[in-house]
Amino acid sequence: MSLLSIGMSGLNAAQGSLSVLSNNIANVNTPGYSRQQTTQNASANNQYGGVFIGSGTTLADVRRIYNDFLGAAYQSSTALNSDAAAYAGQAAAIDKTLSDKTTGMSAALSAFFASLQTAAATPSDVSARQLLVTSAQTLSNRFNSISTQLTQQKETINGQLGTFSDQVNKLTSSIASLNSQITSAQGSSTSAPNNLLDARNEAVRSLNELIGVTATEKNGQFSITTGTGQSLVEGNIANTISAVPSKTDNSQYTIQLNMGDTPMDIGNVVSGGSIGGLLRYRSDALMPAINDLGRIAIATADSVNSQLGQGLDLNGDFGSSLFSDINSAAAISQRSQAASGNSVGSGNLNVTIADSSKLSTFDYKVTFTSGNQYNVLRSDGKAMGAFDTTTTPPPMIDGFTLALDGQGPMAAGDSFKVSPTATGASNIGISLKDPNKLAFAGPLAGNASKTNTGTGVFTQPTLTVPIDINGGAATAQLRTGIENSMPVKMVFGKPAADGTQPYTVNDAQGNPIGTGSIIPGQGNKITVNVPMRDASGALIPGKSFGFDTTVSGAPANGDSTTFSFNSGATSDGRNAQQLLGLQTKATVGAVDGNAGVSLVSANSRLVSQVGSKAAQANTDSAATGALLAANKAASNSVSQVNLDEEAGDMIKFQQYYTASSQIIKAAQETFSTLINAL
Structure with missing residues (x-):
């Protein structure tokens, strides 16, 4: 090869290298761009006599500087960090909502019990009673407000899942298209289509920000899978995903993979990326918080209403509910949701709260095995057992009972999602507006005879069986019977030789209805059973009620105490004190062998649990952020354009270009010398 050809080969190689360098510099800020380098090969030697002389150089390839291992680590840490960041962002909002000292539940609960304490100290003060009603309204509104915020967050997540999908x-779709372009380019050239490869890698990285995926290369094409191997991209075919209402709960969206004729729900297997983080947050923090808040609201309404039902108001009537009925028709129907694939006409389940103190924060899956038999599985995986809708009374499951809503027969395979407490905070309200109807007084009162000469002391009577404030006709009969059957009188006799002292209990007509004995000088609990009478004074067959009192000291022979219906006792605050005791009484979470906690403690525990999850989410976000930064730096150390290095190489190749041009110049001068010599 001539000297001119050798110079031209060097000039072309230098020019190509300068072009690659210029392209690197131009793309220094292009996301996903990997720097490129040229490689050169020596051209074939030419034999001159007994020696071989080189014939210049060729530009063999433009090589993409990329490390697959470092790139994969960068991709996976991107998915982890996006997951953690999405979780942390949502958790911070709910943590602020629940823990705020002014607008959180703690302030409203404290204000309610503070006003109750004031009212209990002055039970006849109507202004104190009105303050309690106002505080109850504020408490109810606070439950409603926080419930609305949590529900809105759930709806926001639904929208985000749709946008991200x-x-x-x-x-x-872009990755599938790039697969095709790369395959086509590789088929028509021996050189790799570097820019297309970079674009595909960047698309996979961006995909990992949204959903955790695994990219596997085969024959130059990427296969993209998510979850437990569900295919998103295979060659030039892309399968779409959709955010759709769950078949078991249409208020929560899940992720559906649209592949073939049968869509697949992959919401339970997706992890990583913003989608994975949102799904994980919803199941791990948001829904348990909604259920827990609802449980506290139900327990608050139920325990306060139930205690008010044990007392008398300023009008001398038995108590009315302060809060709305936890088992209203609307509330009962909202606690169950039929699966979308149930048999036609199967209807729904009515879920009644039987014991609010035994409610959990879990959801339940009810699956029918026949028209009336069903199994219950709790969301923590605990099998609650097999049951039958014909059992009377219906069995209680973690504080609630189930019944058919009467719309139609069930079929084997029908299933329902039961959420006993999810709507509790949104449904709570105030049903009592008149402060005079707050039942602060005890229903019965005992008064010792003024002629007593002994040292006997009697505690005020308490009913042995609580009155069910929502008991309907049976409760109405009991209340009327208590009022009509009183007073009764307990009269003590002469102490016996064995150290005991007899007593007799007489009804309002003077008829004996009970006898017994005490040991003077000790505390003696006495239960009195009173036959019930109607408004005319006639006995109601088979009906009675009981009350307890404790006698201490030593009554004298003939001493007596009369126990009466406590109408008109405006200054009696005994039932108000029982209401105040709910502040520390274990009324929440007595399930799975737990003793339960108070309303205040239950709220504090909820705030603490959410705060702990939010703090852990921030820690996870910081940790995965550091991991992402480290993996990104490691990948960039290999692939990223370094302007200092490129500037140095540019000087080198400029000198190379200049030297090659000098070879051409030397060839020209040599050729001119030969021409001139002729």
Whole structure:
């Protein structure tokens, strides 16, 4: 080869290298761009006599500087960090909502019990009673407000899942298209299509920001899978995903993979990326918080209403509910949701709270095995057992009972999602507006005879069986019977030789209805059973009620105490004190062998649990952020354009170009010398 050809080969190689360097510099800020380098090969030697002389150089390849291992680590840490960041962002909002000292539940609960304490100290003060009603309204509103915020967050997540799913579909479509372009380019050239490879890698990285995926290369094409191997991209075919209402709960969206004729729910297996973080947050923090808040609201309403039902108001009537009925028709119907694939006409389940103190924060899956038999599985995986809708009374499961709503027969395979407490905070309200109807007084009162000469002391009577404030006709009969059957009189006799002292209990007509004995000088609990009478004074067959009192000291022979219906006792605050005791009484969470906690403690525990999850989420976000930064730096150390290095190489190749041009100049001068010599 001539000297001119050798110079031209060097000039072309230098020019190509300068072009690659210029392209690197131009793309220094292009996301996903990997720097490129040229490689050169020596041209074939030419034999001159007995020696071989080189014939210049060729530009063999433009090589993409990329490390697959470091790139994969960067991709996976991107998915982890996006997951953690999405969780942390949502958790911070709910933590602020629940823990705020002014607008959180703690302030409203404290204000309610503070006003109750004031009213209990002055039970006849109507202004104190009105303050309690106002505080109850504030407490109810606070439950409603926080419930609304949590529900809105759930709806926001539904919307975000839809938006992110659309973005995923655009990226998977782009990756499938790039697969085709790369295959086509590789088939028509021995050189790799570097820019297309970079674009595909960047698309996979962006995809990992949205949903955790695994990219596997085969024959130059990427296969993209998510979850437990569900295919998003295979060659030039992309499968779409959609955010759709769950078949078991249409208020929560899940992720559906649209592949073939049968869509697949992959919401339970997706992890990583913003989608994975949102799904994880919803199941791990948001829904348990909604259920827990609802449980506290139900326990608050139920325990306060139940205690008010044990007392008398300023009008001398038995108490009315302060809060709305936890088992209203609307509330009962909202606690169950039929699966979308149930048999036609199967209807729904009515879920009644039987014991609010035994409620859990879990959801339940009810699956029918026949028209009336069903199994119950709790969301923590605990099998609650097999039951029958014909059992009377219906069995209690973690504080609630189930019944058919009467719309139609069930069929084997029908299933329902039961959420006993999810709507508790949104449904609570105030049903009592008149402060005079707050039942602060005890229903019965005992008064010792003024002629007593002994040292006997009697505690005020308490009913042995609580009155069910929502008991309907049976409760009405009991209340009327108590009022009509009083007073009764307890008269003590002469102490016996064995150290005991007899007593007799007489009804309002003077008829004996009970006898017994005490040991003077000790505390003696006495239960009195009173036959019930109607308004005319006639006995009601088979009906009675009981009350307890404790006698201490030593009554004298003939001493007596009369126990009466406590109407008109405006200054009696005994039942108000029992209401105040709910502040520390274990009324929440007595399930799975736990003793339960008070309303205040239950709220504090909820705030603490959410705060702990939010703090852990921040820690996870920081840790995965550091991991992402480290993996990104490691990948960039290999692939990222270094302007200092490129500037140095540019000087080198400029000198190379200049030297090659000098070879050409030397060839020209040599050729001119030969021409001139002729």
